[in-house]
Structure formats: C-alpha cells, structure tokens
Amino acid sequence: MSGLPYLDADAVARLVPAARAVQLLEDALRAGLDPEETPRRPVVELPAGQLLLMPAAFGRYAGVKAATVAPGNAARGLPRIQGTYLLYDGETLTPLAAMDGIALTSLRTPAVSALAVRHLAAPGAGDLVVFGTGPQAWGHVLAFGEVRPLRRVTVVGRDPARAEAFAARCAALGLETAALTARPQEPGSPARVTDEVAEAVREADLIACCTTAREPLFPGGLVRDGATVVAIGSHEPDARELDGDLVARSTVVVEARTAALAEAGDVVIPISHGTITTHHLAGDLADLVAGRVAAGAGPRVFKGTGMAWEDLVVAAAAYEAWHGET
Structure with missing residues (x-):
C-alpha cells in the first residue's frame, strides 16, 4: 500500500460506533488527559466564514483538524461545517492517516x-x-x-x-x-x-x-x-x-x-x-x-x-x- 491512507465518512462511523466513542473519551480523561492543557485553536476570519485549526497531542499520537465554518453553505445545499483531519505518530510526527473531518466532528461532539x-x-x-x-x-x-x-x-x-x-x-x-x-x-x-x-x-x-x-x-x-x-x-x-x-x-x-x-x-x-x-x-x-x-x-x-x-x-x-x- 502506498500513499497516506484516507478514512472516509463511512469508515469513521463504522470503525468507531457512538458508544465506543463515549467510552474512549472517558478512558482518556481517566488516564490523565487534562482538557485545560489542550492548545487554543486559532480562528481565522475569511470572506466566506471561518477557518479553525485544532491541534492536540496525547499518548502515542498527535493530530490537527482543519475545519471550516461557512454560514452561506446552507443556501447552497452544502454542509455548514467541513474539514479534514491529519493524524501523526506522536514520537516522530510522521503522518499516519487523513480522515473525513465532518464525520469525526459529527461523531465526537x-x-x-x-x-x-x-x-x-x-x-x-x-x-x-x-x-x-x-x-x-x-x-x-x-x-x-x-x-x-x-x-x-x-x-x-x-x-x-x-x-x-x-x-x-x-x-x-x-x-x-x-x-x-x-x-x-x-x-x-x-x-x-x-x-x-x-x-x-x-x-x-x-x-x-x-x-x-x-x-x-x-x-x-x-x-x-x-x-x-x-x-x-x-x-x-x-x-x-x-x-x-x-x-x-x-x-x-x-x-x-x-x-x-x-x-x-x-x-x-x-x-x-x-x-x-x-x-x-x-x-x-x-x-x-x-x-x-x-x-x-x-x-x-x-x-x-x-x-x-x-x-x-x-x-x-x-x-x-x-x-x-x-
């Protein structure tokens, strides 16, 4: 297999069911993840809306979501929030995978x-x-x-x-x-x-x-x-x-x-x-x-x-x- 693997919306939803996501978040907090230490996300104002960059690191991984918020998209029949996630190895910062940011947001929130x-x-x-x-x-x-x-x-x-x-x-x-x-x-x-x-x-x-x-x-x-x-x-x-x-x-x-x-x-x-x-x-x-x-x-x-x-x-x-x- 060559190239960076991409997990689409169907794959994200299939791989992490809702109940599993709830438990994963609780387990991370019980393992010592401190939400207060998460880096603040930069919010960049754009003509069509906003660009949000959301970086984090914990355990064996690091990652960043580039999310966009476009209020005018509803009239176009497009999602208001879109984005892509990049996952990295926490030690080497080698890219591991990209995935659908909308699916990730729709699951984790x-x-x-x-x-x-x-x-x-x-x-x-x-x-x-x-x-x-x-x-x-x-x-x-x-x-x-x-x-x-x-x-x-x-x-x-x-x-x-x-x-x-x-x-x-x-x-x-x-x-x-x-x-x-x-x-x-x-x-x-x-x-x-x-x-x-x-x-x-x-x-x-x-x-x-x-x-x-x-x-x-x-x-x-x-x-x-x-x-x-x-x-x-x-x-x-x-x-x-x-x-x-x-x-x-x-x-x-x-x-x-x-x-x-x-x-x-x-x-x-x-x-x-x-x-x-x-x-x-x-x-x-x-x-x-x-x-x-x-x-x-x-x-x-x-x-x-x-x-x-x-x-x-x-x-x-x-x-x-x-x-x-x-």
Missing part, C-alpha cells in the same frame, strides 16, 4: 455530550427535547440513547417539514416523537416560544441545543430542577443558546474552563452582565468524570464548544481499528 449526560443526568432520564434538525441533532439522539433509556424525542426546528422528517427518523428507532416549530428569536429580545414548545421544555429530562442560534432558544425558567441541558451550537463569545437565568440556576460543567471563558457565549455573556462569576463553573469534563462535581438542586448544564483533544482520541481509535483490519 455527541459523544462528548453523552459523556456529560452519563455523569449529570438522572439514571431514568428518557424524555428528550432536541433543538435543531441537522447532523448534530441526530447524532445527539443516537449518542444519548447509548447512555440513557430514551423513550420520547420532541424535535423543535424552524422548518416544519424538516422537523417532521427528523421525528420520523426517531420514530423508526422505536421512540415516541413530536415535531414542533420554533419561533424566530429577535436579536437582543428575551426568548419567546410557543405554548407547545414551552410545555415540552418543562417536561423534559434532557434538552439538547444543536443550533446556529445567536440568541437564547427558550426562557431558562421553563427548565425544571434536575433536568440536564446540553448546549453545543456556538463556539463564539457573543453567541449563545441558553439565557443567563438558566445558567445562574444550574450546576454548570464545561469541556475546559480556559476554552469556555474564551469561546462560550453561554458562559461569557452572563459573566459580562454580572449574572454569574467565573467561580460559578462547577468543573470541567475531567472533574466530572473523576467525581469532583457535586450537582445542586437545580438544573444541570453542559456547555461544549468542541476541543481538539476529543478529535484526537476518536481519530486515533479509528486509525487503530482500520490498521487492525488491513
């Missing part, structure tokens, strides 16, 4: 969220509300189903047809489903939702926010105590899916404090408004897995922005599984 849910949510949590109808929303349904006994999924989307199609996919998994339409949020205005969405949020055990929204998706006061909310749609300090009321009421866990305080608008904006302080963050993923986070009586929130160590852990596992087949 829900796996990270599911890892947080595994340690934050009540054992019987089974009523899920998903905001969003894209690949990340679908990935979160599948990943959450690996760590909690999902019974019902309510999808909230801007496009009724897409929400209905998403609900049909969930129904094919044997889940009870409902499809609701989101109310567009006006910049700077308090979040407003329909009565049906409000009721779904009130009853939910789990809420996954997987959107491109820049303003809160729903009033935080709707979320009941003990519910777990995951927000992964934003990696910018001036965009958020959750309001300050919810964040202030909740036990808040982040991937890494350094990353959250630089990139997570769901945290940065309440701090800038004086709603919370940096001390409000209960811990990062390593703290959570190690049992160093004590959940309070209110809701639990996990805010993710996506980090390079997560890509590396899953990419290395995909490569090792591929190598074992060849």
Whole structure:
C-alpha cells in the first residue's frame, strides 16, 4: 500500500460506533488527559466564514483538524461545517492517516455530550427535547440513547417539514416523537416560544441545543430542577443558546474552563452582565468524570464548544481499528 491512507465518512462511523466513542473519551480523561492543557485553536476570519485549526497531542499520537465554518453553505445545499483531519505518530510526527473531518466532528461532539449526560443526568432520564434538525441533532439522539433509556424525542426546528422528517427518523428507532416549530428569536429580545414548545421544555429530562442560534432558544425558567441541558451550537463569545437565568440556576460543567471563558457565549455573556462569576463553573469534563462535581438542586448544564483533544482520541481509535483490519 502506498500513499497516506484516507478514512472516509463511512469508515469513521463504522470503525468507531457512538458508544465506543463515549467510552474512549472517558478512558482518556481517566488516564490523565487534562482538557485545560489542550492548545487554543486559532480562528481565522475569511470572506466566506471561518477557518479553525485544532491541534492536540496525547499518548502515542498527535493530530490537527482543519475545519471550516461557512454560514452561506446552507443556501447552497452544502454542509455548514467541513474539514479534514491529519493524524501523526506522536514520537516522530510522521503522518499516519487523513480522515473525513465532518464525520469525526459529527461523531465526537455527541459523544462528548453523552459523556456529560452519563455523569449529570438522572439514571431514568428518557424524555428528550432536541433543538435543531441537522447532523448534530441526530447524532445527539443516537449518542444519548447509548447512555440513557430514551423513550420520547420532541424535535423543535424552524422548518416544519424538516422537523417532521427528523421525528420520523426517531420514530423508526422505536421512540415516541413530536415535531414542533420554533419561533424566530429577535436579536437582543428575551426568548419567546410557543405554548407547545414551552410545555415540552418543562417536561423534559434532557434538552439538547444543536443550533446556529445567536440568541437564547427558550426562557431558562421553563427548565425544571434536575433536568440536564446540553448546549453545543456556538463556539463564539457573543453567541449563545441558553439565557443567563438558566445558567445562574444550574450546576454548570464545561469541556475546559480556559476554552469556555474564551469561546462560550453561554458562559461569557452572563459573566459580562454580572449574572454569574467565573467561580460559578462547577468543573470541567475531567472533574466530572473523576467525581469532583457535586450537582445542586437545580438544573444541570453542559456547555461544549468542541476541543481538539476529543478529535484526537476518536481519530486515533479509528486509525487503530482500520490498521487492525488491513
């Protein structure tokens, strides 16, 4: 075999199932991986969007993902987020493989969220509300189903047809489903939702926010105590899916404090408004897995922005599984 092997989307998904990805991330954290030591990713502004470079090293491997975010791609029928991953030998830095960056992102992000849910949510949590109808929303349904006994999924989307199609996919998994339409949020205005969405949020055990929204998706006061909310749609300090009321009421866990305080608008904006302080963050993923986070009586929130160590852990596992087949 000659040339650098390339693992396409189908190969990545086949080589590392969702449940395996969740466990790999937990194992890495238990083995001493410190999310706080992950290098900050450069974000380069481009005419069409952004270029993100995400390097990391751990154990026997190093790697970097070159990801692009192009907001205008939706109108072209193209993915908003694209990218390529390069995996290297950790000692020699010899290139080992390239792989589909979209597939890697679509796998590791829900796996990270599911890892947080595994340690934050009540054992019987089974009523899920998903905001969003894209690949990340679908990935979160599948990943959450690996760590909690999902019974019902309510999808909230801007496009009724897409929400209905998403609900049909969930129904094919044997889940009870409902499809609701989101109310567009006006910049700077308090979040407003329909009565049906409000009721779904009130009853939910789990809420996954997987959107491109820049303003809160729903009033935080709707979320009941003990519910777990995951927000992964934003990696910018001036965009958020959750309001300050919810964040202030909740036990808040982040991937890494350094990353959250630089990139997570769901945290940065309440701090800038004086709603919370940096001390409000209960811990990062390593703290959570190690049992160093004590959940309070209110809701639990996990805010993710996506980090390079997560890509590396899953990419290395995909490569090792591929190598074992060849």
